Amino acid sequence: MEIPVLETNKLILRPLSIDDAESVFVWASDERVTKYMPYLTYSSIDYVRKWLTTLQSENETNNFGFVYKENNLLIGSGDIGYNSNKSSWDFGYNIRYDYWNRGLASEAAKGMMKFAYDNFGAKDFSANHAVDNPASGRVMEKCGLKFHHFGEYSKFDESVTFKAKFYNAHLEIIV
Numbered sequence: 001m002e003i004p005v006l007e008t009n010k011l012i013l014r015p016l017s018i019d020d021a022e023s024v025f026v027w028a029s030d031e032r033v034t035k036y037m038p039y040l041t042y043s044s045i046d047y048v049r050k051w052l053t054t055l056q057s058e059n060e061t062n063n064f065g066f067v068y069k070e071n072n073l074l075i076g077s078g079d080i081g082y083n084s085n086k087s088s089w090d091f092g093y094n095i096r097y098d099y100w101n102r103g104l105a106s107e108a109a110k111g112m113m114k115f116a117y118d119n120f121g122a123k124d125f126s127a128n129h130a131v132d133n134p135a136s137g138r139v140m141e142k143c144g145l146k147f148h149h150f151g152e153y154s155k156f157d158e159s160v161t162f163k164a165k166f167y168n169a170h171l172e173i174i175v
Contacts, residue, residue, distance in 0.1 A: 003062050008111045010104060013064040016055055016077060020065055021048045023074035027096035036130040037094060038156050062115065066108045068099065075099045080112040088124035088168060089116045093139070100135075106142040110174075113143060117174040125169050128153060130162040137165055145169040 006013040016024070027033045028042040028051075042048055055063050066076040078093035091112050093105050109127075116122035127145060129136035130153075137147075145167035154161040 003064065004115070006064070006111050006115055008107050010069055010102075011108055011111065012067040012069060013108060013111050013115075014067060016052055016063055016065040018049060018052045020074055021045055021052055024048045024052065024065075024077065027076060027094055030097055032097045033094055036133040036136070036162060038153060040155060040157060040159075062112070064108070064112060066093075066095065066104065068104070075104065076108065078108055078112055080116050082116075082120070082122075083126065086124075086126055086168075088126040089113070089120075089122045090126050092127065103142075105136075105139045109139060109143050113171075114174045117171070123171055125171065126167065128164045128166040130164055132162070137167070140167045143169075144171050 003015040022045065025042060025045045025048045028039075028048055031041050034041040062081060063079040064077060065074050066078065067073065068075045076093060076095035076099065078091060080089055080091040083090045091109055093109055095105050113122070113125055125143070125145060127140050128151070129140065146169060148166050148168045151164050151166050152161050153164050
């Protein structure tokens, strides 16, 4: 399925492209944003270009760029995809630091959840965050998810392991 363009109150969620490399590098190179993310902090825009190129071949997740309508700036990205091990739709998000605390991560996550609900009949959702990053937990709660259990996750290179809170929800209606 081709990733559609979605619209929320303040955001346009759209497919990412190689042309977005400079915008993505703003948050992907910011340690405040990447501190609790599984990916490492990008030190070169070339790494961002390689990642954006790999998105073209991924079929299991739906990656969206988050464009702030007010100024047409790409401010973040996220993905949602079915996790057969959990029988639920996992989602994640990241927003550039200067756009934190505006409710935009919650709005973007809800938009992705509605996309999965409308297009795939998704009703079961899950997400997790580092215990030391409670703001991300508030995003999950605003999306209707409830705390389920504690666990851990690691950076992709396993350099850091985080104590984490895992959330899930069964939602009959998503508006």
